[in-house]
Amino acid sequence: MRNTLVILSAVFIVISLVVFGNQLVVVVKESLEEGIPVKDLLPLVGFNMIRDIVPILSLSLLLAIILSINKLYKNSEAVIMNSLGLNNKHFMVFIQPLVIVIVIVIVILTTVVVPWSKQQKDLIINHSKNISKFSFIKEREFQEFKNGDIIFFASKVSNFNNSKEQNMEGIFIYTFINNEPVIILAKQAKKYTNLNTNSVYLRLKNGTNYHGFILDTKKKILNFNLYDIQIIDGNMKKLISKVIKVESKSTFELFFSRKLTEIAEFQWRISQPLSILILSALGVLLGRTSQNGGRNLGVLIGVVVFILYNNALLISKSVLERGESLPIIGLWWVHLVMLLLIFIFYSIRNRIFTNFF
Template sequence: MRVSSRVLPLRLSLIDRYMFREFLLNLIAVTSVLWLIYVATRFARYLAQAAVGNLPAEVIFSLLWFSSLGALSILLPIATFLAVMLSLGRMSSDSELTVIAACGISGNRIMRNVAVFSGAMAIIIAWLALFVVPQMNNDRYAIEERARVAANTGGVVAGSFKESRDGQWTFYSQGVSDDKQSMENIFIEIHRSQRPLIFRAERGHFEVDRMTGDKYLVLENGYRYEGEAGDLDFVIAEYESHSMLIEKGQQTEVRERQRTMSSMELWQRGHIRDLAELQWRFSSAIMTVILGLIAITLANAGPRQGRYAGFFPAVLIYIIYSNLLGVSRAWISAGTLPPLFGALWVHVLMLGVFAALYYRQRLRIYWRQLKNNAT
């Protein structure tokens, strides 16, 4: 099938190259600013966790690296949106769009360039969201869990006692490995008002259930003493491996684990929560194209309004769009919305917002005609 050169030109014209260059330069600038803000915020959060002993200081920069790369799929949609709006807004305030229109270049040409640019960014964002970011989140999650395990034993000094944070048990270890992941010659006393409970083990280490977030202390080759010494019901049990639940995983940890799963794994599992996560990843790419089109309507500032007149409405539209996607994701996970319908209604709604903004002049004329006919 032959495609008309008016739709897909073989060579980009000077105006097309100029617009794409403006889009790209603004995209780099906006992404850099947003990325630096995100990195600074994350760095402050990790420093706060390290200050209270919940996170070893040596893993801060590794976590910062993986989290900053994983944030690109979130930052690029709004960066593309703002880049298109700022580029066209500057061209409008400098009367460049007026000159372009006077040269016979229609608004459809501008819309086509914006669609091509946003579509290219959507492909990149889809690749990041579906394949790269889950792996980054998985690596970050693994480092965080190892760091939390190390934090549990970070205060353990060979030959000294340590009380748990909630005060329910006393811990003693004769030695701790260099990576702070395992211990030797362990003694644990569980504080109970009746029938004291004591554990002794040759080795031990902490483990975290990747699915539930529950934290366990796994003891190897030891004995379990229950009751008072000398009582008739005093119990001594020998074990090769014994797991003790130290901390129950929170719901946020379960959702965090879901973000680390690959897209293929989510599709194969087929649970409604997995499908909600999968649709969330697809939505970031669809969102990029729709926001790029909406940026066209916000960039055409009126007289004496300036190039940044549409900045506040743009941020407001993005917040509403992203929050509606979050609500749709929660509804799918809760079973309120069918996965087949999913987040489609949000994208259709925002396409309606684009159509209303793009044809707002015609809608005003039509509304005035209706009022005149009514009177």
């Protein structure tokens, strides 16, 4: 257990640095493209890290068991233990205290922490895309807002870092009012938030509205001193904050649900700690395989099996969500197949069938 714990820590740190470093680059790139505020970058990276801890910890434990068992065989310690009647079955029992601790950690992560982190991440992203996006106005660049309903251009933007209020000059807007195309030109504009309704407005100063195009017979031209355009509806803000995806719902709520998507999500969360128990048994068998065929062989097989195992669970989850599988089958068949393969592998290794016949 000590060797397994030391190797587990080392492998977890190495894989985490690679994965989290890549996540940081991806999040920063997406934030620049989608206009996510800088203050939200660290929370987003943190929530992504929480999401990725589960597979990283699972893979790290599998590799740690393989390498620690391999070390016993390499130092001939396992050979002596085998001669005393201690075999793979006993090794599986010896590492169970550590495995159970990891399983408890995974259960807490998958049922409580990860759903919470996904919910917080969704709120930040939705808030940035649907509410705060207008605070990232770029000078001399056409931008779309309200899902393309508003095309905006400003030749000059001041107070850029102030998300509450911005002053702009040289304004061009193309939008629709009462299903009619409207072009608005204004010398100045200021973004502000109505504290009563929580809606975001753009207040235009000294400009002209062009309703309809030049060749339209019903075109109208309106000069104005002040003109307000609603950019974000305050009621939409409330709706956004209430939207919770299936992945963000509590495990207790999913347990009583009869929707296929939520049943699939519940089975997926349960499958994570269950797969740890199954993979720990496989790790002991692959550790001995490494002794016969080199250390890299067991590690290579372990990584491949881990990837296939998780991909099979993801495919089964997707099939169940589409209604192409029964909940009673769901993701459980993948675990049963893995257990059967491990039993066959264990039986061949220990010559159970040979001794029986």
